[in-house]
Structure formats: structure tokens, C-alpha cells
Amino acid sequence: MGVTMKKSRALKVLSAVLVAGFALAGCSSADADSGADSAASQGNWPRTVETPKGPVEITSKPERIVSTSVTLTGTLLSIDAPVVATASTGPNTDVSDAQGLFTQWGDIARERGLAVLPMGGANAESVLAQNPDLIVVSATGGDSVVDLYEQFTAIAPTIVVDYGGSSWQEVAAVLGEATGLEDNAAATVAKFDSAVEAAKAKITLPPQPTTALVYYEDGSGANIWTHESGQAKLLTAMGFTVADIPESAKSSESMGKRKDIIQVSAENLYDGIAGNTLILVSADDGAVKAVEALPLLAQHPAIRDHHVYAVGLDTFRLDYYSATNMVNRLVEQFG
Known part of the structure; x- marks a missing residue:
């Protein structure tokens, strides 16, 4: 499905998924052809990203990303991905602010004007309302809504990312590839790795292991x-x-x-x-x-x-x- 898919068409498709409950695997071909020329002008597009759910084709560089995983949002923000909305966690906890955003990046999300999806987990209706051209879902963890994968794919290209067992740097590389921000991801990782090396030189290790x-x-x-x-x-x-x-x-x-x-x-x-x-x-x-x-x-x-x-x-x-x-x-x- 091309990322330029009209919202009205997405709504019809989504309604079929929600009401009829059957898969809509073939709905993506119509817009792919119409978006091919514009995608080529933005870089190496279309491109196929390998995910735990299989290969996903993204026809042009995403401009409106919805993150259904509060865990993955921080990495998306760190590579300057165009995130327009994010899932959240419970508000006003030791790790979250009044909006349910993680304290380590909540201020950055507000500065960039991110919408916050409804509490209790992202759903197809709230994601559709953001008119996304890419949806990001976590494969595991308490913030995973992978069970809604088929519904999300009826809206826009959807990638599932497995952060369990991966470093955030490895996740950044995956998200960089999917968003066309490979250079940003590499620069963010390099900046962090340099800080780790500098920090390593400053510490004296306690007894190991x-x-x-x-x-x-x-x-x-x-x-x-x-x-x-x-x-x-x-x-x-x-x-x-x-x-x-x-x-x-x-x-x-x-x-x-x-x-x-x-x-x-x-x-x-x-x-x-x-x-x-x-x-x-x-x-x-x-x-x-x-x-x-x-x-x-x-x-x-x-x-x-x-x-x-x-x-x-x-x-x-x-x-x-x-x-x-x-x-x-x-x-x-x-x-």
C-alpha cells in the first residue's frame, strides 16, 4: 500500500477489517504504482524492510509516523524521525509525566508537537485519526499491540520491531532503514558510543562479574x-x-x-x-x-x-x- 493512500479509502478498508473481521491482504497494490515516481525523487524508494511479520514494502519516505510503542518512541525521536503521535503509559509515575510520556524524552515530544494516543494502548481508530504513512509496533513487551497488526496494515505500511533481546542501537538501525534516516541513526549511535568510551575511561570497576x-x-x-x-x-x-x-x-x-x-x-x-x-x-x-x-x-x-x-x-x-x-x-x- 502506498504511503499516499487517501484517508477515506483507509477508513473503508479499516471498517471492513473491524466489522467483517476478515483479512485484507491485497489492498496495497493500487496506490503503490501512483507513488512510485515521487518516491524515486526522495531517495532509495520504494524499499522493503524485513520484520518479524515478514517483508514490508514502504513506497516513499515516511512523513507521518505513528508509534504504538512508548518504548520505541524514544529511539524514533533520537534519530529525528517525523513522529506525529505516540502511545503512552500510565501518567504521573516514577518514569512518566502527566501525559504518560517517559520522563527522559517527554519534553522533546512536547516540543515537537506529538499527539498522545488514548490511554490503554493504541487502537486502529486512534491511529487512523493521525493519517499516518508508517505505523511502528513492538513485537513484545507490555506496550505491544501486535495483535492489531492486520488492522494497522489496512491503514498504512506497518513494521513490527523486536526490542526484546536487541540493544537500542540495533533498534535505531532498523528504524533508520524504515524511515530513510540511516545517516541520522548512525550519527546518534556514534555519538552515544563515543560517550560510552569516554565514560568507560573514567570509572573503576567494582568486583566482577x-x-x-x-x-x-x-x-x-x-x-x-x-x-x-x-x-x-x-x-x-x-x-x-x-x-x-x-x-x-x-x-x-x-x-x-x-x-x-x-x-x-x-x-x-x-x-x-x-x-x-x-x-x-x-x-x-x-x-x-x-x-x-x-x-x-x-x-x-x-x-x-x-x-x-x-x-x-x-x-x-x-x-x-x-x-x-x-x-x-x-x-x-x-x-
């Missing part, structure tokens, strides 16, 4: 970040050695399709923390005190020797902005 996790405040266990997570990859880039997670500590429960997190129950937490240093993600100093006070961990070397550190409340979902914050906090802790 390191375990990074999100501690459950109810004391029922933790999510431990795997080597495939963006958090572990960032720690590795800073010189840390990320500990393997013992098989014996892993919960029988699953995190769905995510590859970046392993659930560990409270009774297995001691064994799950295989590192001599513990990094608490999505946490502040209050979480450090709570973890150090746990009787079941009292004799663990990381707790006993007070090598427990928090890297900020905004570090659960990494983008350029929150990853930069995490780097700065690591320098504060170990510089």
Missing part, C-alpha cells in the same frame, strides 16, 4: 537481564563482565517471547545472583536499601560487601535518552 536485575518490590523475586538485553550489552560496553544465569535458578515461568529477561523466584534469587556486584535496574537508592535488607541474601558476597548499586528508575526500557542517563549514573557510582 556483575548481575543486573529488576527486583520485585513485593519480595517475590526478580527479573535478571540476560546477555541479550540492552542493559547487559551496555554494561559490557562499559567494561563490566555480565555473569551467566545458572540454569538451576531459572523459573519455570516464561517471559513470553522475550529473550532479554529471565524470571527468578525469591527462593532461587541467591543462586540467580551469580555476580559479585549487583546492578539494580529501574531502581533508586531506596531499592538498594530494600535488597540489602533481605534476610535470604544477607550472606551473598554482593550484599555482604555492599556492592549493590541502582542505575535509575528510567532504565527498564532503554533508548538513547535513558541509556545516556544510565551511563551517567554509572560514572557517578564508579567514577
Whole structure:
């Protein structure tokens, strides 16, 4: 489907999807031919982007992008993608502002005039109202609305991006390709990587290896970040050695399709923390005190020797902005 598809036609197609409930796989060919000439004048268009849902053709450079994933919006903003609307999370939390935008980039979104999609997750009607020419959906995570993929494809080309198990830099490359902003993505990543190298030279590492996790405040266990997570990859880039997670500590429960997190129950937490240093993600100093006070961990070397550190409340979902914050906090802790 060409990105110049008329909104009235999209509405008719969408109505068929919503009311009749059947797939509209062949609706994209009519506008592709009409948009081919203008696409060629804007660069290497049309282009095909490989996604977890298969190849997606984008006929011309997007000018109105809707992000249905609050996690992916930060990376889109960091490469100066023309985002017109974004999904949100719950408002007025430790990580979000009054609009439900992440605090690390909420001000930037407002400066650029982004519309905020209704609370409770993006839906086809709210996305259609933004007249998008590209829709971005996350494959996994709490902000994923991938179940609505077929409805979104009736509106505009839709790409699914899997940020679970990918660094934000890898996500930036995918989004750069889809938006024709490869140079912007590369420049943003290069700027960040340069900052990481400079920060690495300023720190003295605590005892290695390191375990990074999100501690459950109810004391029922933790999510431990795997080597495939963006958090572990960032720690590795800073010189840390990320500990393997013992098989014996892993919960029988699953995190769905995510590859970046392993659930560990409270009774297995001691064994799950295989590192001599513990990094608490999505946490502040209050979480450090709570973890150090746990009787079941009292004799663990990381707790006993007070090598427990928090890297900020905004570090659960990494983008350029929150990853930069995490780097700065690591320098504060170990510089």
C-alpha cells in the first residue's frame, strides 16, 4: 500500500477489517504504482524492510509516523524521525509525566508537537485519526499491540520491531532503514558510543562479574537481564563482565517471547545472583536499601560487601535518552 493512500479509502478498508473481521491482504497494490515516481525523487524508494511479520514494502519516505510503542518512541525521536503521535503509559509515575510520556524524552515530544494516543494502548481508530504513512509496533513487551497488526496494515505500511533481546542501537538501525534516516541513526549511535568510551575511561570497576536485575518490590523475586538485553550489552560496553544465569535458578515461568529477561523466584534469587556486584535496574537508592535488607541474601558476597548499586528508575526500557542517563549514573557510582 502506498504511503499516499487517501484517508477515506483507509477508513473503508479499516471498517471492513473491524466489522467483517476478515483479512485484507491485497489492498496495497493500487496506490503503490501512483507513488512510485515521487518516491524515486526522495531517495532509495520504494524499499522493503524485513520484520518479524515478514517483508514490508514502504513506497516513499515516511512523513507521518505513528508509534504504538512508548518504548520505541524514544529511539524514533533520537534519530529525528517525523513522529506525529505516540502511545503512552500510565501518567504521573516514577518514569512518566502527566501525559504518560517517559520522563527522559517527554519534553522533546512536547516540543515537537506529538499527539498522545488514548490511554490503554493504541487502537486502529486512534491511529487512523493521525493519517499516518508508517505505523511502528513492538513485537513484545507490555506496550505491544501486535495483535492489531492486520488492522494497522489496512491503514498504512506497518513494521513490527523486536526490542526484546536487541540493544537500542540495533533498534535505531532498523528504524533508520524504515524511515530513510540511516545517516541520522548512525550519527546518534556514534555519538552515544563515543560517550560510552569516554565514560568507560573514567570509572573503576567494582568486583566482577556483575548481575543486573529488576527486583520485585513485593519480595517475590526478580527479573535478571540476560546477555541479550540492552542493559547487559551496555554494561559490557562499559567494561563490566555480565555473569551467566545458572540454569538451576531459572523459573519455570516464561517471559513470553522475550529473550532479554529471565524470571527468578525469591527462593532461587541467591543462586540467580551469580555476580559479585549487583546492578539494580529501574531502581533508586531506596531499592538498594530494600535488597540489602533481605534476610535470604544477607550472606551473598554482593550484599555482604555492599556492592549493590541502582542505575535509575528510567532504565527498564532503554533508548538513547535513558541509556545516556544510565551511563551517567554509572560514572557517578564508579567514577
